Amino acid sequence: TKRIALVLPGPITDGTFNSAANKGIEAAKKKYDIDVVVRENTDFAQIEDVLRSYAEDGFDMVIGHGFQFAEPVMNIHADYPKTFFVVNTAQVAAEPNVASFDNRWGDAGYLAGAVAALYSKTGKIGHVGAIPVPVIEQYNLGFERGAKRMKPETQVLSAYVGSFSDIARGAEITTSQIEQGADVVTSTGNENVIGTIQAAQKAKVLAIGTAFDSAAMAPETIITTALINMDVNIDLAVGKLIDGTLKPETYVLGINDGGIGLAPLRGFESKISAEDKARIDQLVKDLAEGKITDLP
Amino acid sequence: MTSDPSERVGFVALQAVTKRFGPVVANRSVDLQVGAGEVLALVGENGAGKSTIVNMLSGLFMPDEGRILMEGQPVRLHSPSVAVRAGIGTVHQHYMLVPTLTALDNIALQQTELGLGRLDRAALAARVRQVAADLGFSLDLDSRIDGLDVAQQQRIEIVKSMMHAVRLLILDEPTAVLGADDRRHLFEVIARLKGQGTAVILITHKLEDVFAIADRAVILRGGRVVAASRVADLTAAAIVAHMVGTADSGKAEAIATGSHRRGGAPAGATAVCRVRGVTLRRANGSVAVSGLDVDLNAGEILALAGVEGNGQSELVACLAGMSRPYGGTIESLGERSDGRRWGAARLRALGLRHVPEDRRRYGIVGPMSLARNYLLGNQDRPAFFRWGLVKTRRLRDAVAARLAEYQVVAPGPETPMQNLSGGNQQKTVLARELGADTRILLAAHPSRGLDIKTIRFVHSVLEEARAKGAAILLQSSDIDEIMAVADRVIVFSDGRVFGPAACDTLSRAQLGSWIAGHQEVTP
Amino acid sequence: MTRLNRPEVYGIVFVVALVVGAILVAGANPFEVARAAVQRALFTRAGFLEALLRTVPLTIMGLGIALSFRAGVFNIGMDGQLIAGSALAVALAPWLPGGAAGIALFLALGIAGGAAWGGIAGLIKARLGGNEIITTIMLTYVATQLLSWLVRGPMQEKMRIIPRSDPIDAALRLPVIVEGTRIHAGFLVAVLAVVATAFVVRRGRYGFKLDVVGQNASAAAYAGMNPAAIAGMVLAVSGGFAGLAGAVEISGVYGRLQEGFAPGFGISAIAVALVVRLNPWLVPVSALGFSLLYAGLGSVAQKALVPFPLINIIEGAVVFLFLAASVMPARVPAGAKSDG
Amino acid sequence: MDEILFVSAVLAAGIRLATPIMLAALGETLGQRSGVINVGIEGIMLVGAFVAVLGAVETGSPWAGLALAMLAGAAMGAIHAYFSVVLKAEQIVAGIALLFLGIGLSGYGYRLTLGASGTAAAIPGFRPLDVLGLAGVPGIGPILFGQQALVYLTFAAAIAMAWMFSSTRLGVIVKAVGEYPAAAASAGIGVDRVRFACVSVGGALAGAGGAFLSIAHLWGFVEGMTAGRGFLAIACVVLARWSPLAAIAVALLFGIADALQIRVQSMMPGVPYQFFVIAPYLVAIAAVGIGSRTAMPAALGKPFRPGGR
Ligand SMILES: Nc1ncnc2c1ncn2[C@@H]1O[C@H](COP(=O)(O)OP(=O)(O)OP(=O)(O)O)[C@@H](O)[C@H]1O
């Protein structure tokens, strides 16, 4: 039995970032013979102590979920050679026991932007980020490029909440983008994402989910979701640990690894022309084949 | 209580009441009673336990031992509302009025029968005016309390306590803050109440109050009743003898009458403080005094008299460096009021001392020890500090010596100031401010709240300071005190200034009419 | 007094029942939870060292709170002052010499930055009478956002990937003083700060002035002090303590500027100082107590013995228990004593 | 964009953003006027937000959710009152403890109930009203006629509280208790009882503030969703100098400044967004600077001990 600790910066109920990691570990629990502990709401100041205490407790693998875990892991990993440290959504690696997993957030944003541009009637689309952490900035960039690829004249609005959890302000920022003419919106972060979806729902405009397939939350509103399968990272990391193939390197998961993806357009296929629908399918294919050159 | 000659059955009675505060026994097996239509004076030295009795009767404290009877029935006055409902009205010396509310709202506070809902202020005001008229008062009900002078506040307190059928009215040192007119007026009210069958307990340090209005007197010493007698059977000397516990009737006589020594105002006196064309404004912006010219001379006591609220407080605060005059200039100890360095700290460094009018507000820090209170105003004096740190032992020794000199009743320099009785707090302030190196002393009501023996002592200290060349400004509303110790007097009355005049040449009647605002003696 | 119907007892019973009930609902064993917390905090080296490490900033900040609260000035914004001090120190770090002098200057810059940030509120209070509760809360929000900008803008590391600054020079790092731990020389800084503050508060002229202003501002004016200036100044002083704590954390622990490295310390510091009634000698004890609490709760979280929010409940409950315990000795038979 | 529509949108959004702060600030005003500071209203708001959602889902009625949220808020207020009024413990520390307790209780409660299922339950939340059918009028329609019922109730509550302070004996009592409790006590008023009641009712209002967030402005609960609004409410109370109507105005100012920065932010993508986020806070600091000395209740934060002065 391997013992695995998953260290999260937020609560597992946030509906996005942290929930995703929790979902991944739950999935892994069912597949493998592992003992799992999930530590929530880890403040920056506590990270190092938390990592150390799991390592000292003899955990086989400690997963830090978020780029902020990278540095503390690098600081301490040498002291605990028996523990494998994995940083999720970051790109660091070190011999012998640090690996990282990341998703191609930019690609996800690219897909979202492309879809949004095609569904927009006003030619204006919006992205509401929580705080510009690296992955969110990547997504933001991809969103703009993807949109321009489909319709170069598309106007992309972008704004930040200043908080991962301020759902009310997230909703208001979204509302303001809608007032400015945006008719397809998306957002990244934690709880604030829920605010965006609700605002879109109330204003009866369209939204694109991120990370989780969130169609069920607002089936009339959510066209599709730019999937960022952070749960896959975790599942993968655990699997590699169990079969001994985990190496101290960075795994960046794109569409072909199931790291990102585009959820089905449930019920929304009919809202665009067959031609546009085909462009989306083609885009996904191009992405998988590595034919797109302006990815962030 | 066998020494009580009164045959009346007490309306309210304390039986063998003892109250302790930790090691301090504030009241020790006290027996006393007061009958309907009777005025009982409660006298005793500072810390004798008078206020403690008041507090028990008004429901603030419960006795530790003994019991309180009303009409012969034991009662438990465990909260102020119970006392109010029982018909006991109290005018505490420190008025229980909310400064930021209007007079009317302060009265409404106590009117439980009005419920919690909409306050019909017009109806209440009519009722209040009725009560006030019965007492012979006219009141300003719509002003905030913090804009009223003490006499007005006292009237509001009395009216407030009379809004319900009051059968016992307690007044704790009501005359300490009143001028002569207001005092006379208060006594008329008490007489009227007495005529209506109200029992009254009056606490006072002024023996003339006892003789003017009381039927009986109970004298406390060290928490015990040492005498209870009809006033008609007492003399001032006898009261003092009981109070201070001396058998020496000559000494008691001396304390009771005081001695008149005047020695200041040497010819060609040097002015240490010159006030020129000074205009003063009250906190609310109105002009209190304008164009004042006066000198404070070394070796002289200048009395500042007048009904409260005529600018005396503003002048003292200004002379103390706590503010600058609105117009004109002051030159004091070489500093000018329009100079950059003008301020309390600088003047204190130059030898100014100040006994403040409102002791609780300015003079003390209640929770701090007596020793630290002694540092107040002395915080920049090198004597008590080394490298910014207090020389603790030196301070403690100095304070212990001063407290002994002033006979402050306190366990020691580490006692919190707020544990002292009011009079002893005042003594502590005096001990602090009346130092040897004083060049100007601003003494605002220095004897307020003090027992008669201590007042004599304070007067002698003032005279000593004068002899050493201090210039003393004595703010007082007590004509006797002024006549007893001051060399010159200046009177503020309704924006006008009378004097300064030498006390030798001034009659009491003339002084009284100045205070009342008349130039000439009214026949 | 050993009567059991005292109100404190009801309070304690209520709080304990709440927590135990919540733990039982979660299907966990309250004793196991308690054991996990106590064991890690008190009986494991790592747990105790972790607590000790956190004690350093909490002590320094608690002292700053003690000073300002003694003067009746409610500095709620230490978190912002800490950020300002840290940011200033890190921003100017490249120009500092190495070695002891450099470290001293680094810490001094932390103090200066914190003092300046607190001083804004101080100036508004002294000059305009503006209430410090508002200004310090607001300035904290402002500092937080400015930090967010700094680590993504002008002060971001050279790679420009992660929102944080480049590390400060190794020569500016506080040395570890206990081999094999992370206990660094900031510990000595804290000890020094305690001694100095305690002397100032208990015996110093400045401490006396603060007390007078806090307990009776009118008396302070009467005595020749300038209460407004003193109140304004103490905001800068306590801001300096916050800045010092920030600089010590960076120089001693993190080595660079980033977001969220002292989460909620400003609020914790208030509790730390108030629980011991603003007595500087006891501030480190209280800070250690709170740090042990965090370490213990951290262990409960680490073991995931209960759902996470339950840990917040326990945290609140323990603070309530501290409080109930702190009022117990103060309560004596009614009327026997006033506030003294 | 058309200026009128822009202004109208900003104002409407400002009101939405301000309402939870207004409610919490009203509650805090009541408590502070009686002499008790409660820095834990953030925790109360969270509990209110959670209970409102739970109540609405369980009963199917947002009004029931609101009522339950207010009840829960009152209970939280009572805990604070017990420690700070009855036990006379440090009010600020008790508030901090209450904050943690509220964060924990709301999060834990959520996980035990609605959060357990993992999927969002359908929440019967409040919808904006259409008063007199005028909500659609361009410009003023959305502001005056198209708000949530709770918004109108909030203004009504503020007016009622202002009336209570100015015109009722209850108001006189509360002010006296916060200003000079010894005087109130000697007038026969149970100081501690009044304070207990004010803090509890204040808690109920803060609970309603939380409910607005979770069942009116948004539909749903997430942990920590108040995001510092409780602390803003405290700042509003102080800035408004303890007047309920001014507290409403100040909270509104905050909300409008926030709504404005949100909009300007996406218009000026070149400027770092943080500079916009701080705008409302800078407004508040400037307002403090302009506003002069405070009118703080003299006994604020000081426990009342009868007999001691
Ligand atoms: N609440 C209290 N706690 C402790 N000691 C007290 C308290 N109230 C009074 N005392 C002490 O009891 C004694 C009597 O005080 P009391 O206030 O009754 O004196 P008093 O006769 O009113 O004096 P004064 O003329 O100075 O006002 C004093 O020694 C005082 O210090």
Ligand SMILES: Nc1ncnc2c1ncn2[C@@H]1O[C@H](COP(=O)(O)OP(=O)(O)OP(=O)(O)O)[C@@H](O)[C@H]1O
């Ligand atoms: N040791 C003490 N601890 C707490 N409170 C005390 C102590 N001693 C006195 N007090 C309180 O302070 C009051 C001071 O009594 P004081 O005699 O000053 O009242 P007063 O006669 O109305 O005022 P004053 O004579 O000062 O003008 C006491 O009545 C008591 O309530």
Ligand SMILES: [Mg+2]
């Ligand atoms: Mg007395």
Ligand SMILES: [Mg+2]
């Ligand atoms: Mg007295």
